[in-house]
Amino acid sequence: MAWTSLFQRCITTYLQFLAISITFDILRLILCTSFHVSLSPAGSLLVDYLTFLYPAVMFYK
Known part of the structure; x- marks a missing residue:
């Protein structure tokens, strides 16, 4: 029973990560093409970090 719950949490977390990503x-595509704005490497890294951080926090809740 515990494995099923863990598996469901893993799948849910993965789907959340995929949706956020x-x-x-x-x-990012709309911003870069419509407004001719490019993210700096630091800005891009921040977006990627937040993309990974949110599902990780939700998984351990």
Whole structure:
């Protein structure tokens, strides 16, 4: 029973990560193409860090 719960949490966390990652990629694409803005490497790294951080926090809740 515990393995099933852990497996469900892993799948849910992965799907959240995927959704957030795709959303940030789409927003980054819109921002860069529509407004001719490019993120600096630090800004891009921050977005990637937040993309990974949110599902990790949700998993350990």
